Amino acid sequence: MEVQYWDSIENVSRNELKKLQLFRLKETVQRASASLFYRSVFKQHKLSADIIHSAEDLQRFPFTTRSDISSHYPFGLLSVDRCEVVRFHSSAGAYAPKKGIFYTKDDLSAWASLVARSFYATGMVSTDILQVMTDFGLHTTSHGCELGGEELGVLVIPAGNISMHRHIQLMKELGATVLYLPAGMLATLVDTFYELNMSPSVDTEVRQLIVGEDPIDQKEKERIENMLKIPIYRSYGILEINSPGMAIECEQQEGMHIWEDYYFVEIIDPEKLTPLPSGEWGELVITTLNQEGMPLIRYRTGDITRIIEEPCRCGRTHRRIDTITRRTDELFFIQGKALYPAQIAQTLQRVPEVGDNYVIYLETTDGNDQLTIEVEVVDNLYLDNYGKLECLTKNISSRIFEETKVLPKIKLVQNNHFSLHNEKYLKQVVDRRKKTE
Amino acid sequence: MEVQYWDSIENVSRNELKKLQLFRLKETVQRASASLFYRSVFKQHKLSADIIHSAEDLQRFPFTTRSDISSHYPFGLLSVDRCEVVRFHSSAGAYAPKKGIFYTKDDLSAWASLVARSFYATGMVSTDILQVMTDFGLHTTSHGCELGGEELGVLVIPAGNISMHRHIQLMKELGATVLYLPAGMLATLVDTFYELNMSPSVDTEVRQLIVGEDPIDQKEKERIENMLKIPIYRSYGILEINSPGMAIECEQQEGMHIWEDYYFVEIIDPEKLTPLPSGEWGELVITTLNQEGMPLIRYRTGDITRIIEEPCRCGRTHRRIDTITRRTDELFFIQGKALYPAQIAQTLQRVPEVGDNYVIYLETTDGNDQLTIEVEVVDNLYLDNYGKLECLTKNISSRIFEETKVLPKIKLVQNNHFSLHNEKYLKQVVDRRKKTE
Structure with a gap:
């Protein structure tokens, strides 16, 4: 019998999941209080892990914002000793808002298994060959794909920042079956295949695409799927927290499962900053549940989406988020780079x-x-x-x-x-x- | 008492080392015979692991060259099933000689521990902060530094391909203590510090540099060390085999220890292709002793050096190689890229x-x-x-x-x-x- 899930947590009952979340929420707040930033926030608001008796109690905590991360750059949100972190990530540009994101060894292992779980949910298996088309360096995406791909046991091609012609040459030579690329690169991919008079579904072994980074709406996605005759799976993540690895479309392709054993999700009104009823569109707010190096509490992602409460036909009990409709920040993507x-x-x-x-x-x-x-x-x-x-x-x-x-x-x-x-x-x-x- | 070596194999007796080499030589030839390329070479020359009774018997095997790798690209030298390899590396350019280099999960772990061992030999410890200044992507160097740094437990900054100004900004912000960069970037590093009117030894926490990729001679190295007032450790590796991680200068800085439990070393006359007496300058030829995915037998590196037989004051029993005086291939380095x-x-x-x-x-x-x-x-x-x-x-x-x-x-x-x-x-x-x- 085929194994349906990478991890048995994926179809655990919602009750179990909520119990785990509550336990990890308390743990996270406890860990966060070791950082300079949260220690001062908690002191100011008279907050501690002790006040959390239910998930709703989290609402007493203030939001964390991008500017909190920037103004406490680099080490202000670090919740462990500097010697315990082994990886730093950040935005690449010298003049981009400064972000210092830190991982312990355990954080990297957890990230690897989250990405493996995500990839597996799209139908990737260990015999696949994954071409990573995002740029390596300070940003997380490529590193996360590499970690997760290897955890899943696929052959990873860390192609990174090369021309689209070279990408296509590589995927033909190696027989890549899955491509990971920013949604913003799809148009160039399509055009280059057209220019080369090649049909990816006929002339390559590629059988699925996973897109991340910039948002893509359902209509545009379907249009490109029809042109390429290859399914596209959307994934979601942000630099500040394990991107990719936060949420992904399963084979049903009806929204992205967000891994609720790792992320506590809220949707708020981005103006009034108040919680929105389930199912309404608003800003996604994340509390990490398992980060050691740099836990984040009620982090405003700047991304607008909604929670899909209906159970998914795939049987996973983790809820889904809908299309990301816009980012509230200014980041834009061009030629596969975030600027x-x-x-x-x-x-x-x-x-x-x-x-x-x-x-x-x-x-x-x-x-x-x-x-x-x-x-x-x-x-x-x-x-x-x-x-x-x-x-x-x-x-x-x-x-x-x-x-x-x-x-x-x-x-x-x-x-x-x-x-x-x-x-x-x-x-x-x-x-x-x-x-x- | 301080631990002097990362791995106890580093100061094992030469006798033990030779026994291990012989065992692994036979194993390697056995494994290699599963690849299309070596199967055909061995058949043609009537060779097998059985004929190896001493290290000298290896001389009956023909050399493997860069063009063997290129002409059997991508999978011809793969010695395991494609499903067992998890990482592909190559030269980045579409028109560079094609090289397909493959790693199993165990190869990646072994590579990580070799790089950790190498870094530790230069005096790096887990409290260090390592800024990786080489470009990520298809080439191995940055990935190897990341793997090894994390294995050693240092904080790795995967800076990659950013401007020298941004590199210097980052090293100041994060307090980087060790930089890994291609020797060809040293001049720009020095110039940019000069331009910024900064002295790295005073204005940054950097206390050592590790250089790889392009060769640098002793005189040039000393000149830059004197200018920066920071020691530079040379490392050696080639794309085809775990670069970095093959050889490195220990704290004595008198030649690079080549890890003889992983690499069997020969020096040959690059014209006559005959073995040279110990200590003479010639082309370095490597047989991998522990690679699973893609073992190489008598691989002509194209690099000219000599073996230093005298025991090193550090106590490591693995022999050293001298300065690489020239590469016989055409590869050149500019702006941190290999072209x-x-x-x-x-x-x-x-x-x-x-x-x-x-x-x-x-x-x-x-x-x-x-x-x-x-x-x-x-x-x-x-x-x-x-x-x-x-x-x-x-x-x-x-x-x-x-x-x-x-x-x-x-x-x-x-x-x-x-x-x-x-x-x-x-x-x-x-x-x-x-x-x-």
Whole structure:
């Protein structure tokens, strides 16, 4: 008989799950109180693990936000001695909001088994060959895929940041059966197959895709599935907590099971910050239940979704979350990299010849996603001198490449250009990327 | 009492070590005979594990070369079932010689403990904070550092491919105590500290550097050590076999201990392919003694060194290898990336406007290593049209960036330019990088 679940916890009764959650909630609060940040928060609000008698008691604790993590960077939320953590993760850019995320050895093992469990739920098995197409480095995604894939016993190809042509060449050579990629890379994948006159379902062994990082809605997902003739499984995670490994679509593909033995889930009104009735759309708030190095209590993810309460046909008792409809933060994804507008802004500030205003355009040219930045020059004389102009655009684009590893196209516009235009585009990211169809 | 060695095998008697080697040599040949490649080689030469009664009997086996790996890419040297391997590594470029390197779960554990042993030999301990500055992805180095660092229990910062400014910012923020970087990045490190008006030994917690990848000679190493006032430990490894983790300098810093329980070492004359007397300089040939997924027999590394037979003052009984004086292959390193001239060549071939000849220059401008490629245009009229020229250089540089992730400077020269010059520079890599002094 085929084993249906990676871990027997996946179909434990909701009652058992709730008992485990309560136990681990208390444990988590206890552990968190060892960190500088939570010790001070708990003291200020007169809170401790002792006040938790039911899951509802958690609501007496304040939310933790991204800016709490940034302003206590790097070690303020660390709940164990520095010597006990073996891995640091963060956002990659020098000017991105600073985040220090720490893992103990046990956290890494737990992460590996969560990702293995997630992958297994999509139908991956140890004979699969998994090509990891996300960039390695400070961000967690690729490392998590590698850990989890190996735990599951698949052959992992840590392809990382290579061109789409090379990705396709590799998947053909090695016979990759599963690809893990950011949803934002799907369009380039489709286009490159088209350019090569190849059909992935015929010309490769790929039989499923797992997408993470940027949100993708159901309609867009189905459109790409129909084009590729390959199913796409959505996964969910955030840098701050084991991404990937938090939630994933099972073979039923009707929402993402969020692993409730590891994550306590709340949905709140993102304006009023009050709990929302079950099933309503709101901001996802997570309390980690099993992190040692850096437990988080009521962490505001910035992601909007809803809980699906109905039991899933797969038999897993862990509830599902619906499509992530938008992120409340500014992070955007291009060419498989996660970028913050602040990285662009602060890089531009170091170039005296340009003004304060800019617009970031995400565009598709020749099937490739392109980052274009419109920047005002301080001195309009620049615009008449081709040599100077050329030199300045090169200077800016190489500084931004240095910071983001994405080579942008720079468009210089005259001083006060933006004041003539609609203010609402200023310092914003305008996503004009072609939806693949 | 302080534990002096990570593993008790490090100071076992030479007799014990040789017995273990003989046992593992037979085992390795036995395992290798399960691969398509070795099965056919052994059949052709009537060889088997049974003929090995002493280490000298290994000389009856033919050498394995890089081209054997390439021409049997990807699975030809795999000695276990595909389902048993969990990790694939390779060179990153689409046009680099193809190499498929495979690891079982046990190979990864063994690799982790070899790197931990290596790091420990340099004086690293679990309280250290290790910043990994090599690029992650298909190549092994960063993954090996991560595995080994975690095994040793240090805090690993998987920094990867970020700018040197960001590296320095990170090491300050986190208090990194050890940096792992390619020797080729040392000059940029020194320059960037200088530019920032910082002294690493005063303004950071860094207390040692470990360098790998490209060779560095003793004099250059000492010069940089004196500038930084921080000791540098050399390590040695090759993509094909657990790099890093093969050999490292202990705290005595008089040559790199090569772990003889995992690697059987020969030094041969690279022209005549005959064994050289002990202590003479020649090509390093390695037989793996403990690899499961892809054992290699008499593998020609292409690296020139010599064995140091004298016992080391550290008490380790594993012999040392001397400075790697040159690599016989063409691989070069720039901006922390490993590149093959073939990647450049084959990318240029896809641009109809340029000729067959080119020269690759590695230069230092403004303290940064720069890749410059001189290319002939087919039609000299190009050189008179600034717009066309601009467009063509952009096209070439973006294609090369796409392939190598290094943004080159392209210099177009007239048709037949190279025939007027010394032929010996053609299709070669000219390294004009400033040695830091």
